[in-house]
Amino acid sequence: MDVKTICLGILSFGDATGYEIKKKLEGPFNHFYDASFGSIYPALGKLTDGGLVLRTEHTQHKRPDKKVYRITPKGRLALTDELARPIGPDRIRSNFLATLLFADALEPRQIDDLIASRIDAHRETLNELNAEPHDTSTGDGFVSGFGVAVHEAALNYLEQHRHEIVGERLLVTSESN
Amino acid sequence: MDVKTICLGILSFGDATGYEIKKKLEGPFNHFYDASFGSIYPALGKLTDGGLVLRTEHTQHKRPDKKVYRITPKGRLALTDELARPIGPDRIRSNFLATLLFADALEPRQIDDLIASRIDAHRETLNELNAEPHDTSTGDGFVSGFGVAVHEAALNYLEQHRHEIVGERLLVTSESN
DNA sequence: GATATCATGTAAGGGGTTACATGATTGT
DNA sequence: ACAATCATGTAACCCCTTACATGATATC
Numbered sequence A, B: 001m002d003v004k005t006i007c008l009g010i011l012s013f014g015d016a017t018g019y020e021i022k023k024k025l026e027g028p029f030n031h032f033y034d035a036s037f038g039s040i041y042p043a044l045g046k047l048t049d050g051g052l053v054l055r056t057e058h059t060q061h062k063r064p065d066k067k068v069y070r071i072t073p074k075g076r077l078a079l080t081d082e083l084a085r086p087i088g089p090d091r092i093r094s095n096f097l098a099t100l101l102f103a104d105a106l107e108p109r110q111i112d113d114l115i116a117s118r119i120d121a122h123r124e125t126l127n128e129l130n131a132e133p134h135d136t137s138t139g140d141g142f143v144s145g146f147g148v149a150v151h152e153a154a155l156n157y158l159e160q161h162r163h164e165i166v167g168e169r170l171l172v173t174s175e176s177n
Numbered sequence C: 001g002a003t004a005t006c007a008t009g010t011a012a013g014g015g016g017t018t019a020c021a022t023g024a025t026t027g028t
Numbered sequence D: 001a002c003a004a005t006c007a008t009g010t011a012a013c014c015c016c017t018t019a020c021a022t023g024a025t026a027t028c
Helices: A003-011 A018-026 A037-049 A073-084 A095-101 A108-131 A138-173 B003-011 B018-026 B037-049 B073-084 B095-101 B108-131 B138-173
Strands: A053-058 A066-071 A091-093 B053-058 B066-071 B091-093
Touching: A003 A018, A003 A037, A003 A053, A003 A066, A003 A073, A003 B095, A018 A037, A018 A066, A037 A053, A037 A066, A066 A073, A095 A108, A095 B003, A095 B138, A108 A138, A138 B095, A138 B138, B003 B018, B003 B037, B003 B053, B003 B066, B003 B073, B018 B037, B018 B066, B037 B053, B037 B066, B066 B073, B095 B108, B108 B138
Parallel strands: none
Antiparallel strands: A053 A066, A091 B091, B053 B066
């Protein structure tokens, strides 16, 4: 699923600017999808060219001009078509887990710091997921709940097992804290 | 973290061919990293050019020739350096969650099938994670355990909530099974 | 007879990111 | 003063995937 489809999907919830789409991708949908301006704006251009969205320009007072996009009936059909196709597997590339896998090449201190900051990150994500009202669509609450379940599991695992990966070598180094 | 670093890390556990590295990425490490031959072989070439790994050619009986790679001391230093650098966030692109988010554009049947197949996929991943012996390195068991925790949480969530996302519309359609 | 495993590689192309370019306004 | 928010876009580049090319052996 490319950025074009994601934009189309978000626009199926209501009109938005490229900037607003980016914000949503940083907020509620951040836990499973991300995209940069450099891919969003060209995607929106192509969708407009194809007649899948309509662009209206709004000159603003004391703010840069903005372009609001609205999905067309043709766009809704294209979205349904795209979603009906068999989906590929999720693409995950976890620098965190890769680093931990090669933990033998690191110092215990580095590992512990890494896990600590990841615990914080999970807490932050959970706060965001719990804070936002999930009533945009049928799927919104489900996807958000899925995120909560998974991030809670990750958080709990890290809290309960962080000593295991560092433990061995802390004994060797015998540094008390 | 690019494919070069991943190859270097896997080679830090022991010698391997490009083909074997790919197999590992399809098996035990599949839940957080994936790469194709088209990126592995060139990566191995660059690592050899840079003196980070040594290549030895083995002519085989009734099998294609293979090239076994071994990490060098210089390669181990490079790995440590690379892992010490601040890591970026995990990159996740979930076609599954994106599709569910836009579930309003789909038929209930499609959604249910999608969730069913995802449940199967999680079960398979869990089987693989539980089957493999995790004793390659200090981090191996930890990363594997993390995978188990997260996939179990995902699996449980899907089993317990799958009716919620489909339920509403099944009532409307009033199809008994 | 078809498909899977073993085994390596290249070339074209796709889909992105990063960095740059611009600029007013608002908050610290 | 400085950073953040609002707002859009382009160009260079990078990394990686897909498809192709080759080919023997083993399994169903």
